[in-house]
């Protein structure tokens with residue numbers, strides 16, 4: 001199965017996202033907490049910047065305007081990596097193991 005390397009800045013965390021796994025789910029599996037709420041591409045709580053790489057979406061119309069998409073905004077709760085990806089997500093936090 002294909003997987004891609006995801007980097008979250010400014011924290012610098014790196015993890016793999018499997019094909020079919022959203023960036024949000026991959027982050028959570030790696031112990032990186034990205035802000036989220038609806039998890040279906042509607043509320044925009046998870047909005048962050050795609051600095052590098054390509055993504056596709058689970059849904060046809062994620063809650064992004066064309067201008068936002070052009071600017072590189074993405075919604076990781078419904079985004080699937082199509083290449084190695086670098087995200088800018090200043091609100092991301094590392095969830096330390098207990």
Ligand code: FES
Nearest residue numbers: 037039044046077
């Ligand atoms: S969590 Fe609501 S749009 Fe991503």
